[in-house]
Amino acid sequence: AQKVTQAQTEISVVEKEDVTLDCVYETRDTTYYLFWYKQPPSGELVFLIRRNSFDEQNEISGRYSWNFQKSTSSFNFTITASQVVDSAVYFCALKDYGQNFVFGPGTRLSVLP
C-alpha cells in the first residue's frame, strides 16, 4: 500500500524566512512518481512539480526548490525568502505505476508580514 506522510501539520514563518516542508513516502513499486501541490485559501489545487523515481536530481524554480532522496524516501520542498502569498496548504502526493494517486495530509504554511 502507498502512503505519504507530512509530519508538519502547520508552520508559521515571518516573511523573508526560508522554510522547508517535509514529505516522506512509502511504496513497494520501483517505478513511481512524486508531486507537490499548493492549495491557496481560494481552495483550488495547483500543481507545482513532479519527479519520477529514476530522477533524483534536485530542482530549483525561482524561490522554490525540491530535494528528492530515494535512500530516505523523502521529497522535501523549500521556499526561499518566503512571501505572504506563499501562505497555503501544501500537499505532497505519490502516484504508482498503475495510476493510484494518493496525497499526504498537507502542511498549512502561514507567512506573516
Next chain:
Amino acid sequence: DAGVIQSPRHEVTEMGQEVTLRCKPISGHNSLFWYRQTMMRGLELLIYFNNNVPIDDSGMPEDRFSAKMPNASFSTLKIQPSEPRDSAVYFCASSLGATGDDTEAFFGQGTRLTVV
C-alpha cells in the same frame, strides 16, 4: 481546454436525499479521480478510473457512495442517502493516464457539499 469541470459548485441538501456530483475531465485524459477533502481526513482518494473502467474503489467509504463513468467525457459520484457526515469538498481530477504515465492530475474547482 477549459480544464476539469465540476458541477454543481455548491450543494446543500437534507439528510436522506440523493446527491449527484458531476465531472467533465479534460479531453484526451484517460484517468479520472474522485477525492473528498475534510479537515479531519484531508484529501482522500475515493475511486479512480482508467479508460472509463473503475480500477480501485477501495476508498469509497460505504455502499451509499457510487461512481460511474459512462464515457470518456463524463463521470458522476452519487451519494444515496446522504448524511451530515458526508459534508465535504469533493474534487474530481484527470490525468493523461495510461499505466506508467507520470503526468500530474489536473483538478476541478470542487463541489462543496453540505448535508443538513
